[in-house]
Amino acid sequence: MNNFIFHSPTKFVFGKNTEFQVGALLKSYKAKKVLIHYGTGSIKRSGLFDRVVQSIQKENIDFVELGGVVPNPRDTLVYEGIELCKKEKVDFVLAVGGGSAIDSAKAIAAGSKYDGDFWDFYDGKATIEDALGIGVVLTIPAAGSEGSASSVITKTDGMLKRGHYSPFYRAQFSIINPELTYTLPSYQTSAGAVDMMGHIFERYFTKSENTLFVDRLAEGTLVSIIEAAKVLMDDPTNYEARSVICWAGTIAHNGFFGVGRNEDWASHRLEHELSALYDVTHGAGLAVIYPAYMKYTIDVDVQRYKRFAMKVFGVESINKTDKEVALEGISKLEEFYQSIGMPTRFEGINAKKEDIDFLVEKLEENVGQEFGHYQVLNLEDAKNIYLLACAK
Amino acid sequence: MNNFIFHSPTKFVFGKNTEFQVGALLKSYKAKKVLIHYGTGSIKRSGLFDRVVQSIQKENIDFVELGGVVPNPRDTLVYEGIELCKKEKVDFVLAVGGGSAIDSAKAIAAGSKYDGDFWDFYDGKATIEDALGIGVVLTIPAAGSEGSASSVITKTDGMLKRGHYSPFYRAQFSIINPELTYTLPSYQTSAGAVDMMGHIFERYFTKSENTLFVDRLAEGTLVSIIEAAKVLMDDPTNYEARSVICWAGTIAHNGFFGVGRNEDWASHRLEHELSALYDVTHGAGLAVIYPAYMKYTIDVDVQRYKRFAMKVFGVESINKTDKEVALEGISKLEEFYQSIGMPTRFEGINAKKEDIDFLVEKLEENVGQEFGHYQVLNLEDAKNIYLLACAK
Structure with missing residues (x-):
């Protein structure tokens, strides 16, 4: 075996109804204001969004929301998320979705603690030194972003798809309820x-x-x-x-x-x-x-x-x-x-x-x-x- | 699958010569004064103790030491360790050894942040709410304590052998160099x-x-x-x-x-x-x-x-x-x-x-x-x- 470091600090909360624990989990990580970040709105139609919000409100945690993440998530929405987080003093980003929402959330979490352009990380020009907390409610098992240290973002200008790795890209917790994936196409x-x-x-x-x-x-x-x-x-x-x-x-x-x-x-x-x-x-x-x-x-x-x-x-x-x-x-x-x-x-x-x-x-x-x-x-x-x- | 939580936050640093990283790792976890806790002295004869000390000193971290851990580690040494940690204002316990040294270090880490008798934890009378940092340099692969949330201690009076589980019993880091195990009987x-x-x-x-x-x-x-x-x-x-x-x-x-x-x-x-x-x-x-x-x-x-x-x-x-x-x-x-x-x-x-x-x-x-x-x-x-x- 080659030498290695294995460090997977994420708390994985797995099983039926586990999304009801999201508020308590956020509280345990001292979240005060959360950005709920998601995709095309299917989580609203399914009722998942409401369950998440209720759980968060039960713990008296504030939140703002930003939907619209698309597959192969874009830099444009990341910029929007960063601006929102800075303006609203968000301290924790909660991705509700699959790899795209999570990757986008990771970029927002790092970009919100960085004075420069977040793309610097993906361009190899800067290293992440701090990030907001990251939590996940997984709805699409595929990318593994709920447990990984990576994020892949596409720069709309030039369609550059780039990955970045950072220990700060490990979620503090990931909620994985297999039932939430029943309705996947x-x-x-x-x-x-x-x-x-x-x-x-x-x-x-x-x-x-x-x-x-x-x-x-x-x-x-x-x-x-x-x-x-x-x-x-x-x-x-x-x-x-x-x-x-x-x-x-x-x-x-x-x-x-x-x-x-x-x-x-x-x-x-x-x-x-x-x-x-x-x-x-x-x-x-x-x-x-x-x-x-x-x-x-x-x-x-x-x-x-x-x-x-x-x-x-x-x-x-x-x-x-x-x-x-x-x-x-x-x-x-x-x-x-x-x-x-x-x-x-x-x-x-x-x-x-x-x-x-x-x-x-x-x-x-x-x-x-x-x-x-x-x-x-x-x-x-x-x-x-x-x-x-x-x-x- | 039953519902579960999987949370193994320990950083595992694995491979040849990894013990030389112990000082830098302790520093990354902001350790200021370390208790080096070990067994019968074989780590001194092998030179491992010196390598660990040099690595720690290189980072200008203070340390005290407490050897004498025996297989099926005893409460008596845990009490001694707790007293030492409190007196010397130790903030991190580094076990150098196998399961016994690690289990004993865990008990010391928790007991040092508790006003009562640490045996309360093992007796089911109290729950751990805080502990010193815990690090490991593993020399005996067996107990898995380098990655586990458990510790087993034997109460000398009555020879009661009891285990206790706590998230605070997860080491922050564990250094695992297989070469250190070459000389095991x-x-x-x-x-x-x-x-x-x-x-x-x-x-x-x-x-x-x-x-x-x-x-x-x-x-x-x-x-x-x-x-x-x-x-x-x-x-x-x-x-x-x-x-x-x-x-x-x-x-x-x-x-x-x-x-x-x-x-x-x-x-x-x-x-x-x-x-x-x-x-x-x-x-x-x-x-x-x-x-x-x-x-x-x-x-x-x-x-x-x-x-x-x-x-x-x-x-x-x-x-x-x-x-x-x-x-x-x-x-x-x-x-x-x-x-x-x-x-x-x-x-x-x-x-x-x-x-x-x-x-x-x-x-x-x-x-x-x-x-x-x-x-x-x-x-x-x-x-x-x-x-x-x-x-x-």
């Missing part, structure tokens, strides 16, 4: 499953050695996600399957599977360009990228792909070459994605082959000439992977 | 493996339903501990095996495997009486208790024991009844314990059949008439399990 449920699996892939496919212990934990989690996602296609209010997805999504990205190894994140870089250009759901974009990425990098470590095939998809190895087993694993992954309604090629997300040069250009702008660790990719590799993702 | 290494496996067993053997996801993670961890413990019998300076043991021991008891389920802890109750009376290493006592406990409770859920046998020990199920498979798993566990030099019967720890009535008497004093969850045990059951543990 099937497409979002599936994209979420792909997303959290991706967070594990970025750690599982590593060149680091002596990773078997955590590999086993990763495989057990992948198997559990796959099983649960399949159940939810037919039975979206299956509490146990929703629970598995919710908890797996959280530990998939709080750092637990990254201990003792180098992480990769090349596929995420490749996908970010897709979702920035086409505004496609991140998970759907990943379902397009991973099969192509895996085929392209199969010779980096055939044994690892073979193990993946056998442990995660139960591929048999008798009378097959290692590479055949490895490829069968990738096929099984594609089949799984398709079985839960996910696209696995450019055309499934209305992406165009003729945009590839532009995608690579934006990639260069965002990550430079080289990226990734499992296989260090250059821009030519990136182009080839995009091309593979176009193939029939 | 083989017996301690083995007892540590048994101990951490026990922390998983207490969660794995549950009557809660829908636990498959976390069961898989538990099984992967158990397999990894067993493999690593075997390697260390012949190759005690194998860094990778030491790493697996160290990290598995930490996550085995920080609550990770307890999410969404009821925990048991009956075997720990039964063992505490053994180590209180005979001053036996906790892990060795557990190796005596678990096979007896498992045989006694096998009919509670044969399927669970069967799964354990198959997933952890690779027992084949063809042409066998479920119970045969389950029993074979328990035999494999006994064989494993024996293969790493652990006792599996009373005689192996110099415990006596004729003491059983006394053990049950003390058990009643400590836990009352009933305990455990997987099977709720009464005192007659306890006697029967002790008797099974005497059998040849």
Whole structure:
């Protein structure tokens, strides 16, 4: 195992009716005035917003609200949130939603304690030294932002999609009630499953050695996600399957599977360009990228792909070459994605082959000439992977 | 999954040479004066104490020291530590050692901020409302106290061994350098493996339903501990095996495997009486208790024991009844314990059949008439399990 620091200080409050604890939790973290930050208003229609507000008011905590977060959240709303927080003397940002609302809330929390332009953090020009408190009521299990130290924001001017990592981006608490995810559209449920699996892939496919212990934990989690996602296609209010997805999504990205190894994140870089250009759901974009990425990098470590095939998809190895087993694993992954309604090629997300040069250009702008660790990719590799993702 | 709260805020700093970071870590938590708390002096002979002191002095942090912690740590030293901390205005307790030093440090940290007798916490008469900061440099992977919210102290007067749980018992940071465990006597290494496996067993053997996801993670961890413990019998300076043991021991008891389920802890109750009376290493006592406990409770859920046998020990199920498979798993566990030099019967720890009535008497004093969850045990059951543990 490589040396590592694992620090996941967030208090995870998991289970039925846990949203009723939000007021008491905010009080325990000494919140006085809260910004409730959310998306398109579905939390108002569902009654969740009212339950949250009642719980907050019960503790005599003030609040203001800011809705309108969109998928691939924009810098413009972050600026608005920061202005509101400064004006209203907000000391705690409560995201009610999925990864977009949480990522946006994180940027607002840091930007509100910073005199300069919050984009400096995402541009690598400044380091976060303070932030407002951050709390979460999760409604979409996917991004893992409820447990992670990261936030991804898109700069509208130029459509730059950039991530930033900071210990200040760990929520103080995250409320995770699987029942709140019952009404998610099937497409979002599936994209979420792909997303959290991706967070594990970025750690599982590593060149680091002596990773078997955590590999086993990763495989057990992948198997559990796959099983649960399949159940939810037919039975979206299956509490146990929703629970598995919710908890797996959280530990998939709080750092637990990254201990003792180098992480990769090349596929995420490749996908970010897709979702920035086409505004496609991140998970759907990943379902397009991973099969192509895996085929392209199969010779980096055939044994690892073979193990993946056998442990995660139960591929048999008798009378097959290692590479055949490895490829069968990738096929099984594609089949799984398709079985839960996910696209696995450019055309499934209305992406165009003729945009590839532009995608690579934006990639260069965002990550430079080289990226990734499992296989260090250059821009030519990136182009080839995009091309593979176009193939029939 | 049952509702749960998972909150493991400790910063785990893992790997080679990490003890050199202790000063900087203490500084980051604003420590001004530290009590270095340790055991029998082996950390002085090994040079670890000097490295820790140098790192602390480099940051201009003051310190006092208190050694002398013994296995099954005593209240008497805790009182001494509390007096020292109050007198010297200590604000941070740094345990350098294993579970005993850490548990003792936790009691000192809480007792130093309490006007009454610290034993009130262990007696259930008071709740911890404040504590000094707690840091750890781990030298014995076993108890998991570096990541847990618990502390077990023995009251010398009457030999009462009692545990207490508190969020204040989570260390702010724990430094885990697997190399520091190279010189552990083989017996301690083995007892540590048994101990951490026990922390998983207490969660794995549950009557809660829908636990498959976390069961898989538990099984992967158990397999990894067993493999690593075997390697260390012949190759005690194998860094990778030491790493697996160290990290598995930490996550085995920080609550990770307890999410969404009821925990048991009956075997720990039964063992505490053994180590209180005979001053036996906790892990060795557990190796005596678990096979007896498992045989006694096998009919509670044969399927669970069967799964354990198959997933952890690779027992084949063809042409066998479920119970045969389950029993074979328990035999494999006994064989494993024996293969790493652990006792599996009373005689192996110099415990006596004729003491059983006394053990049950003390058990009643400590836990009352009933305990455990997987099977709720009464005192007659306890006697029967002790008797099974005497059998040849």
